[in-house]
Amino acid sequence: MTMTLTGSCTDASVGDTGPVIPEAAAATMRGLDTASEDALRHSGRQYLAIGDLTTENSGHLGPVTIAYESWGTLNAAKDNAVLVEHALTGDAHVVGPRGPGQPSPGWWEGLIGPNAPLDTERFFVISTNVLGGCMGSTGPSSLAEDGKPYGSRFPRLTIRDQVAAEIAAVDALGIDTFAAVIGGSMGGMRALEWTVTAPERVRRSVIIASTAAASADQIAWAAPQIAAIRMDPDFRGGDYYGHATPTAGLSVARQIAHTTYRTAAELTSRFGRDAQPGEDPARGGRYAVESYLEYHGRKLVQRFDPNSYLVLTEAMNSHDVGRGRGGVEKALRQVTADVTVASVDSDRLYLPSESDRIAAGVARGRPQTLIHSEYGHDGFLVEADQVAALIRAALAR
């Protein structure tokens, strides 16, 4: 079987969605340290063809590819799989170094490995790149059936569409049930949607710094991000592949988002009113906090496709686990999994009260775990020890 490598973040500017390569070769495409890779039994990035997909809103995609990475070994009973769901700008590379085709290192380092919370001696850990993304799975930069990038033709997705694609992907891998589905932020949305959509396939779920339904405030913060990308003079209505990439708008979006991910107290203690060294704000220079935000904007545009950012942001806006199910509370009551809910006490984007709603609503719920952090929403990534402890506890139940 041959696979089309689709969904390119890094090559979005040239419309290059990658060469056609045999699936077997994909596993070795990244140059990783052999010894540690042996211990982790890390697959590298692999690709699954899941066929055509009709979206919740009657959009059409086909044929669809889902990229994934895995660590550890699926046991004979096929009951030791754990699914890790990444956040907005994450990908399937949960742990591990940068490498060719992988411009960012693992986003949850330490989570997976021998004796790690997701112990590769015990679990087969898989992470899929989200549908609509740009790190291997089908997204707006992928080639449509006419051989041209989707661009503006890419359909609007919901979190539920993304989970439907993941269900098809794990079906292809022969995984019937998961010991746990784990995610934070947008990853938590998918983890919760998995838990409600396929209750018979999820024994535990761990939902961190997320929500049962995108709030008015979250949609409000997204609005100027979406508008900034669309107003970029290089955006061309979304059909910019083969032309300059609309990086300025994505950088603005990232600056807004990044500020929502942190806290006033942290920014004050870290930057205060300091000028960026060597610059004078009184004469056109930048404050240190401005330089910091620009850095984060610049870093993202080097690795992320603006169209994917739009598609995923709109998918997050669509998130409502109660849609078509009689509302959030009724949907949550149908959950059969053992659910661990956590939030960050200083999170100003995904409020602890939104996690409370999940914890209180699921049938086998228990009080949420409050992660203590000064970092706000990003605490779900920064406070690795607390996250590790709650995942260990969830898996010990």
Next chain:
Amino acid sequence: MTMTLTGSCTDASVGDTGPVIPEAAAATMRGLDTASEDALRHSGRQYLAIGDLTTENSGHLGPVTIAYESWGTLNAAKDNAVLVEHALTGDAHVVGPRGPGQPSPGWWEGLIGPNAPLDTERFFVISTNVLGGCMGSTGPSSLAEDGKPYGSRFPRLTIRDQVAAEIAAVDALGIDTFAAVIGGSMGGMRALEWTVTAPERVRRSVIIASTAAASADQIAWAAPQIAAIRMDPDFRGGDYYGHATPTAGLSVARQIAHTTYRTAAELTSRFGRDAQPGEDPARGGRYAVESYLEYHGRKLVQRFDPNSYLVLTEAMNSHDVGRGRGGVEKALRQVTADVTVASVDSDRLYLPSESDRIAAGVARGRPQTLIHSEYGHDGFLVEADQVAALIRAALAR
């Protein structure tokens, strides 16, 4: 004396900075209800020429005009004047209806009038349009000495520059001391700067929902606003007068700002996940909260000059009452005025802790007043009854 009407917000798109008209005529330029105007002894918009101005950072402006409105009558002792300082997108029109050249109604209705908190039977109330603005005072859309709009040549301003211009303006009116200087948000920055810069001229000050120095968080929220305006394809480096106005970037900026001015709880209770009536977010339509933010963006771009928004935002970033004075606390200890400090309990942009710092720091301080509101920062405008009560109390001391 003839005055050049300068600083145009509404005509920014055509570079029209207004006709040259006699000062006497300016007072009657707005079509107001005569009876109520009589009772208020409202001046309408007037203009003062204050000559050239060298900014704190050695920029040059000249000659400078400051627009103002007034209500009531200056008494013989000239000791009954009150200065009201407007916020970022406000102007000198504190109360009163729309009219020609005045596209927005009063922003603090009910504050000024017979028996109002600022009782026109007792006080001579004056409000100046801020330097750098676009409602009559010299700003980037004003004509420079070469007869062309300043545009990108307009110098970077500080809050201190704006207060220096206001001091020159009230000198021209013969006002030596103020019974009170009152302002909220950016207006509170100017009120505080007045209080520290000219302690012998300020008997009372009322500083609401403001700060002694712009915080890292406030600068962070401003960063993508500034970037969005600058990336607008119509911005032309700030020299867009005579061409299309860069409204898209300003609209994005306003959407960010407006969200910081409100609260998650209010947006949730008001909009939740509702679709805008007649639209379907699943098929490219908007959520109600998105429509709401776009409305606020659209409303602002119809009346405000993007360059003024930049200049004033950067002036707010510069705000540090302790600059060159041995720090905030030392500067505050020099205050001789009776200072009333208030903040909004739900404000997520100007935190109550920042008002606490002012209240605790001034020599004759007392605990701040917490305005209770679900509206966040905008509570300083919305909660008129609470604001009225604290201004009455301040003036009764």
